[in-house]
Amino acid sequence: MVKVITEKCIGCGACEAQCPAGAISTASGVAEISDKCIGCGACANACPCEAIEADKAEAPKASIDDYKGVWVFAEQRDGVLMNTVFELLGEGRKLADKLNTELSAILLGSNVSNLCNELGAYGADRVILCESELLKDYNTEAYAKVIVDVINDRKPAVLLIGATNIGRDIGPRLSARLYTGLTADCTALDIDPETHGLLQTRPAFGGNVMATIITPNHRPQMSTVRPGVMKKAAYNPEHKAIVDKAAFSLESSDIHTRVIETVKSLKQEVNLVDADIIVSGGRGVGSAEGFKLIEELANVLGGVVGASRSAVEAGYIGADHQVGQTGKTVRPRIYIAAGISGAIQHLAGMQNSECTIAINKNPDAPIFSVADYGICGDLHKVIPLMIEELKNR
Known part of the structure; x- marks a missing residue:
């Protein structure tokens, strides 16, 4: 509940300016609060004269x-x-x-x-x-x-x-x-x-x-x-x-704000969420140059390029490609994880893929535990062979 102590109020309007609900008017010379009040207490915090008391709103008891x-x-x-x-x-x-x-x-x-x-x-x-x-x-x-x-x-x-x-x-x-x-x-x-x-x-x-x-x-x-x-x-x-x-x-x-204009971004966004095939690279790709191999495989398959957080943080590729808890959550028909160890943050974003193919030279990489197919090998040798085979079909 919000209460105005009229004896202290000087009608300065500080409370009116801070009210997010437009519930206060000082037109009469003192603050008056309407039934639009949401009890947030912003007015009490703004008052220089301590003329407003606001009790913390309590959740109504609901059955x-x-x-x-x-x-x-x-x-x-x-x-x-x-x-x-x-x-x-x-x-x-x-x-x-x-x-x-x-x-x-x-x-x-x-x-x-x-x-x-x-x-x-x-x-x-x-x-x-x-x-x-x-x-x-x-x-x-x-x-x-x-x-x-x-x-x-x-x-x-x-x-x-x-x-x-x-x-x-x-x-x-x-x-x-x-x-x-x-x-x-x-x-x-x-x-x-x-x-x-x-x-x-x-x-x-x-x-x-x-x-x-x-x-x-x-x-x-x-x-x-x-x-x-x-x-x-x-x-x-x-x-x-x-x-x-x-x-x-x-x-x-x-409504206290008004939309003047909506400007749509001209940047072409990576549509990971609706992609049917995703080829993702991790820190094991090694460099931004190495991601060209990931991109080539994705192009041959008609898919899009994804990445792990570690690859993004290393500067190999932009954040709009990131799959995982702090990136996009995806469920493609085919998900290829190359050079990705399989941290839980990444798995949370792709675990519902219909088919997961993992490529990693570490046989103990966690990604193999969720993969339908696993290739233990150097991605820089494996992916060129995959691309060549796909192009010959």
Whole structure:
């Protein structure tokens, strides 16, 4: 609770300038706080006269039994759903079936109702549609307000968000507003058969261990999942979702930032996440020059070039090629690891590949333990032979 001590207030406006919710006005000569206040305490910290008292907000006591259903944040950009949404729907379907509950997608935007059929075809039982011209462009304040209002009204037990740039922005704000936990960059999700709580697994302590995290006392249970980690849901055009238009309040006064222009990068990005074949090099490649061999093999196979963190840190190749916990998570049909020892940080990013081929001159390299096929030898001798054989076919 935030309280203004009017006898001390001098109406300087310092609190008004710091309020992130636009809940303070000093037009009358003293600070007045509206019901938009979120109790963050920024005003109390800014006041030079100690005229504002702010008690630390406490999480409301919620009955866990009131929360039902699994939700997926259906991120769209320019009217196109992100691939990670279909991956989350696939995983969300498994969770919902174990809980014997409904799988819903919450979709925000302007004139995006045409996406509802696609969400249904990928497994959503219900699409919670939130449309407004104010939601046309992604805005943290607008999206957070709408999603929080709808969640407080409908009370889902689980909310899954893609760990994209937008997901990593909106997720923490939602969890703070909802007084619940958020587990970021999950690599596995499951349901506890006894408590029916969400088991959220992710790398911890620099990727050296896998930690399973629970949210026992608060709802919704929130997780972000990296693109490429989960298997994409099967497409079934016969599966239709119920389109449920949500009621919410959103005014232009709720938004304090405005998108003036969106400039897309001209740099051609490496698309590791959607690649069918990836040829990755590690420190064993030896140099940036050595990566030309990796690139040649990738070109012959029609694949893309990946790399381990150690190769990136050594300056052999750019960070946009990095596969692993601190890079991209991939699940290609074929993954070739050349000169990569197989640190757990790297394995976390490629362990779901359909077929892994390892090339390493160290017979004890950990990468061989996860490889379907292993070649113990010098990559600088092995790869040229592979290229020659492929070109002759």
